[in-house]
Amino acid sequence: xxxxxxxxxxxxxxxxxxxxxxxxxxxxxxxxxxxxxxxxxxxxxxxxxxxxxxxxxxxxxxxxxxxxxxxxxxxxxxxxxxxxxxxxxxxxxxxxxxxxxxxxxxxxxxxxxxxxxxxxxxxxxxxxxxxxxxxxxxxxxxxxxxxxxxxxxxxxxxxxxxxxxxxxxxxxxxxxxxxxxxxxxxxxxxxxxxxxxxxxxxxxxxxxxxxxxxxxxxxxxxxxxxxxxxxxxxxxxxxxxxxxxxxxxxxxxxxxxxxxxxxxxxxxxxxxxxxxxxxxxxxxxxxxxxxxxxxxxxxxxxxxxxxxxxxxxxxxxxxxxxxxxxxxxxx
Amino acid sequence: xxxxxxxxxxxxxxxxxxxxxxxxxxxxxxxxxxxxxxxxxxxxxxxxxxxxxxxxxxxxxxxxxxxxxxxxxxxxxxxxxxxxxxxxxxxxxxxxxxxxxxxxxxxxxxxxxxxxxxxxxxxxxxxxxxxxxxxxxxxxxxxxxxxxxxxxxxxxxxxxxxxxx
Numbered sequence: 001x002x003x004x005x006x007x008x009x010x011x012x013x014x015x016x017x018x019x020x021x022x023x024x025x026x027x028x029x030x031x032x033x034x035x036x037x038x039x040x041x042x043x044x045x046x047x048x049x050x051x052x053x054x055x056x057x058x059x060x061x062x063x064x065x066x067x068x069x070x071x072x073x074x075x076x077x078x079x080x081x082x083x084x085x086x087x088x089x090x091x092x093x094x095x096x097x098x099x100x101x102x103x104x105x106x107x108x109x110x111x112x113x114x115x116x117x118x119x120x121x122x123x124x125x126x127x128x129x130x131x132x133x134x135x136x137x138x139x140x141x142x143x144x145x146x147x148x149x150x151x152x153x154x155x156x157x158x159x160x161x162x163x164x165x166x167x168x169x170x171x172x173x174x175x176x177x178x179x180x181x182x183x184x185x186x187x188x189x190x191x192x193x194x195x196x197x198x199x200x201x202x203x204x205x206x207x208x209x210x211x212x213x214x215x216x217x218x219x220x221x222x223x224x225x226x227x228x229x230x231x232x233x234x235x236x237x238x239x240x241x242x243x244x245x246x247x248x249x250x251x252x253x254x255x256x257x258x259x260x261x262x263x264x265x266x267x268x269x270x271x272x273x274x275x276x277x278x279x280x281x282x283x284x285x286x287x288x289x290x291x292x293x294x295x296x297x298x299x300x301x302x303x304x305x306x307x308x309x310x311x312x313x314x315x316x317x318x319x320x321x322x323x324x325x326x327x328x329x330x331x
Numbered sequence: 332x333x334x335x336x337x338x339x340x341x342x343x344x345x346x347x348x349x350x351x352x353x354x355x356x357x358x359x360x361x362x363x364x365x366x367x368x369x370x371x372x373x374x375x376x377x378x379x380x381x382x383x384x385x386x387x388x389x390x391x392x393x394x395x396x397x398x399x400x401x402x403x404x405x406x407x408x409x410x411x412x413x414x415x416x417x418x419x420x421x422x423x424x425x426x427x428x429x430x431x432x433x434x435x436x437x438x439x440x441x442x443x444x445x446x447x448x449x450x451x452x453x454x455x456x457x458x459x460x461x462x463x464x465x466x467x468x469x470x471x472x473x474x475x476x477x478x479x480x481x482x483x484x485x486x487x488x489x490x491x492x493x494x495x496x
Contacts, residue, residue: 054429056428074439076404076441076454078355078402078404078452078454079402079452080431081431081433081443081451081452083433083435083441083443083454085435085439085441087439091424091426091435093426093428093431093433093443094428095428095429095430095431095445098428098429098430098431099429100428100429100430100431101428102426102427102428102429104424104426
């Protein structure tokens with residue numbers, strides 16, 4: 001089956017932005033254009049610059065209506081090519097060197113804006129980021145007075161619960177799971193995306209309001225609650241900030257004092273190792289693979305780095321850490 | 332006729348962060364002719380050789396100047412995603428993204444390349460049964476050859492038959 005999806009009269013050309021980098025979207029769907037513009041908001045600076053990546057996404061009816069929709073893309077990639085396969089709901093293709101993204105997605109997928117953001121737009125952001133000179137760090141991020149604290153940890157340690165709890169102590173939430181770091185004229189800058197906050201089912205004991213929701217399977221296979229933290233928990237949101245400190249979270253009590261949230265100084269090498277461990281290495285020959293990621297992480301790790309063993313209720317941990325982190329970033 | 336079957340190393344486990352499966356070790360190499368062009372297939376499946384049938388040729392080095400290389404990772408699908416029941420004439424779609432082109436079959440198998448080079452990468456989704464695998468791989472390779480041939484003849488014409496342009 002070979003189809004034609006060209007209809008210039010219906011095309012929408014939309015400027016987008018990702019972590020301060022201008023992108024350009026071409027689509028035949030007004031609905032898709034609107035969702036994408038909300039997910040990849042532009043800055044005034046973006047609008048004045050040439051797009052660094054081109055996205056072309058068409059919408060059509062589901063490939064095979066007899067089959068159920070595919071809520072989870074199947075990723076496969078090699079060299080500069082990446083394919084996110086949504087089964088009957090479409091395909092998205094990446095040429096990482098050309099920074100070109102093209103896809104066809106089903107009307108059904110567009111009809112659920114939250115799902116589309118989560119499994120298509122967030123995927124585009126994550127896959128494309130290194131080619132745009134960004135690093136996606138597996139870290140939450142909270143901000144006070146324009147200064148960001150990155151909370152790095154492996155899955156399940158408690159990045160999201162702690163980031164949310166700190167947000168309830170007056171911090172702005174930039175990201176709970178993935179923070180993008182970009183070079184800017186004034187130095188490194190941390191950016192968050194408009195993605196749902198992902199909380200594991202046991203988080204309901206910390207945040208009882210979650211009981212009104214049903215946990216679902218997340219993109220990484222985990223069963224979790226996914227909520228818009230800014231509206232559901234009424235916390236402040238910040239899109240970008242200057243990184244001021246990095247905190248490596250680990251499960252367990254502090255070995256020296258038994259505390260559930262004791263901060264210890266962490267060497268830059270240890271922090272680098274932890275950050276690199278969670279990064280998808282770019283293939284040989286793909287732009288963004290060079291030393292950009294390494295140099296950015298090395299620069300990031302020259303900031304004050306700490307390690308915190310967390311154990312207990314995230315609200316209590318946040319109450320302990322809040323004054324320390326505030327002092328750290330605000331002096 | 333097996334002319335090239337190099338099993339250099341045992342496949343390594345994927346890295347924990349290797350969610351895109353870019354580093355599936357391709358330990359077998361086969362050489363064949365497509366028209367007048369020499370092509371090498373680097374793959375993780377020895378069955379590619381059988382799927383190529385009589386097209387396997389020669390025993391030159393993969394570093395041969397000017398030769399195109401296809402990197403084909405073969406993945407066995409789980410029982411729930413049985414492919415053997417599919418009709419012989421499996422559907423496919425072609426795409427254009429930036430300078431690159433791709434082919435996606437209903438089974439989820441795909442191939443991508445950037446003209447004018449004939450080198451590219453692909454993922455073949457196959458059934459667990461070996462005899463089915465050979466048939467599926469043969470159909471996949473045949474489709475790639477047709478796809479490349481069609482693109483070559485249309486190189487200077489409109490891309491209106493491809494999506495999205």
